[in-house]
Amino acid sequence: MKQVKIGVAGCGAAAAHHSVACREISDKVKLVVAYDANEKRARRLAKTHGMETCEDYKSLLARNDVDAVIVALPHYLHEEVTVAACEAGKHVLCEKPMAPTLEECDAMIKAAKKNGVKLMIAENHxxxxxxxxxxxxxxxxxxxxxxxxxxxxxxxxxxxxxxxxxxxxxxxxxxxxxxxxxxxxxxxxxxxxxxxxxxxxxxxxxxxxxxxxxxxxxxxxxxxxxxxxxxxxxxxxxxxxxxxxxxxxxxxxxxxxxxxxxxxxxxxxxxxxxxxxxxxxxxxxxxxxxxxxxxxPLSFRHEDEHFADCIINDKEPEYTPEMAKxxxxxxxxxxxxxxxxxxxxxxxLEEVASNKGTRSIFEGLEKISI
Ligand SMILES: NC(=O)c1ccc[n+]([C@@H]2O[C@H](COP(=O)([O-])OP(=O)(O)OC[C@H]3O[C@@H](n4cnc5c(N)ncnc54)[C@H](O)[C@@H]3O)[C@@H](O)[C@H]2O)c1
The missing domain is CATH 3.30.360.10 (Dihydrodipicolinate Reductase; domain 2)
Known part of the structure; x- marks a missing residue:
């Protein structure tokens, strides 16, 4: 593969940075299609960067002209969309944090391994x-x-x-x-x-x-x-x-x-x-x-270029999903x-993970008071 064809899931602030970065490395990546629950946002990003839009992430994943997906959605959707993308045989660049819980991170790692696709967490730092x-x-x-x-x-x-x-x-x-x-x-x-x-x-x-x-x-x-x-x-x-x-x-x-x-x-x-x-x-x-x-844009360009290089040259990302977890x-x-x-x-942490699961850690965080 010489040029990685990209679908963007989520068209907010992070997706805008990725789109600009991808345009700068257009010899290696091509933006193909954008999806967002807010259609107006999807259309705006798509128009700026010459993409099509689609009505849900499943239709984005079903496209043969998409090799990889940038997941730029709220944190609670990272696992669902990443796992589905891996199952559809797409490489995934998922925004940080990998996912809120360790169980979700594990599911993402497992799905990428099972389907032989690259998974990188977009940690621009x-x-x-x-x-x-x-x-x-x-x-x-x-x-x-x-x-x-x-x-x-x-x-x-x-x-x-x-x-x-x-x-x-x-x-x-x-x-x-x-x-x-x-x-x-x-x-x-x-x-x-x-x-x-x-x-x-x-x-x-x-x-x-x-x-x-x-x-x-x-x-x-x-x-x-x-x-x-x-x-x-x-x-x-x-x-x-x-x-x-x-x-x-x-x-x-x-x-x-x-x-x-x-x-x-x-x-x-x-x-x-x-x-x-x-x-x-x-x-x-x-x-x-x-x-x-x-x-x-500077850090996103280096990050997105590394992701594209890993796909083009069949290398594992330097920032592994295990590091992100x-x-x-x-x-x-x-x-x-x-x-x-x-x-x-x-x-x-391991004790909480094996007893109640790490989602339990979020219970009552709203009540933290100083
Ligand atoms: N690396 C960075 O510097 C950086 C900067 C900003 C955000 N981020 C990360 O990027 C991710 C997205 O953050 P953001 O700031 O772009 O958020 P955002 O709120 O600006 O954008 C999220 C988009 O997702 C869409 N969305 C929400 N629910 C949806 C659903 N169920 N289905 C489809 N679309 C849905 C929203 O309409 C919105 O356009 C987060 O993981 C965040 O932490 C990273």
Whole structure:
């Protein structure tokens, strides 16, 4: 296959980013058809990007001219549509978080394996050049052993969260609030850098959106990784600034600071001789980047191109579904900790999974109060 023909399921904000990204790699992908329950949205996206529309996702999956599906739907639909797509023999790029529960993640992995199709979770943070550069610094030991990390994401979702009928922030439809939605981004990067999580302590806050059916709008999580690194994750749905992400890493031989809002997003201070004449001073490397909103199309382009390359060259995605499931598991540990007020380990999560199932973790999240 030389060019992957794509169907888009869900025509909201994420689908718009994917469509722009796919147009930029038109030698490798072709957008064919769009579907959304809201026909107007489907027609608008289809018109902008030269696609047809169809009336439901089953007719999208039945088309012979679709090789792969981008699932850009609310979280509660990820599993249903991904499994159906795999069963129809289509490759799937499904938006993050993989799915709200571990059981749904497992069903998606099983369906992809059974049908021999590629499944990648669209975790654009794994493909942002600034993050790729930082991962390279850390794996080459350029700041030594990382002792402390801080990760932040802040966006304003107050408008959608304020609508009681909107899926965002509704634990039944989204699997929680900001921790599931934005926390999963930050955790995918931290887990990439430091591996498995040993334990988690978490606070959730419902500070701006007081609607009965919505969960936390702000969250703060403390983590200890099995490698000994300790980290803090702060995520917000209520910031009054353009969206941004920040990462701070403090190691035995240096420091890395990163902010998506900066024109040159990465700064490194290292004592290592490998830094040459940049040693013992702040150094700002050249890296492909655009502050908000430019980092979205940039990271989506790299991500979608990787997905297309995996199909064209029959390779497994670098960001595996198991890794994406791991980030969901860490989020669920956070929810469990916030509900119980205790430090939570992966063993605690396994116990809940085998007793009541991980969906039980969402019960009562709306009542979290700070
Ligand atoms: N990677 C990123 O930076 C990023 C950014 C935004 C969203 N996302 C993710 O993308 C996904 C979609 O989020 P979004 O912000 O685009 O949401 P959205 O609300 O803007 O769009 C979702 C679309 O799904 C449609 N929809 C809802 N229920 C449906 C149903 N039953 N059948 C068919 N269509 C239905 C809605 O009409 C809407 O157009 C989520 O998983 C979200 O976390 C990722």
């Amino acid at each position: 794994r493909f942002l050049p600034a993050h790729v550069l930082i991962h390279d610094y850390v794996s080459r030991g350029m700041i030594g052993r990382v002792l402390l990390a801080r990760a932040y994401e802040g966006v304003s979702e107050v408008s959608d969260l304020s609508k009681p009928e909107h899926w965002k922030g509704n634990p039944k439809l989204a699997g929680g609030g900001v921790l599931m939605d934005a926390g999963v981004h930050r955790l995918s990067v931290l887990r990439w850098l430091f591996g498995e999580v040993d334990s988690v302590y978490c606070w959730l806050a419902k500070q701006v959106i007081k609607l009965e059916n919505k969960a936390e709008d702000n969250a703060m999580m403390f983590l200890k990784f099995e490698n000994g690194t300790i980290a803090e994750v702060v995520v917000s749905f209520t910031v009054i600034s353009p969206p941004t992400n920040r990462l701070e890493l403090y190691g035995t031989e240096g420091t890395v600071l990163e902010d998506h809002a900066w024109k040159y997003p990465v700064q490194i201070f290292s004592t290592l001789k490998e830094m040459g004449d940049k040693r013992h001073q702040w150094y700002t490397p050249e890296v492909e980047h655009q502050p908000f909103p430019g980092y979205y 791991g980030s969901v598991a860490t989020v669920l540990m956070g929810y469990l900790s916030a509900k119980t007020g205790k430090m939570v380990t992966s063993k605690d």
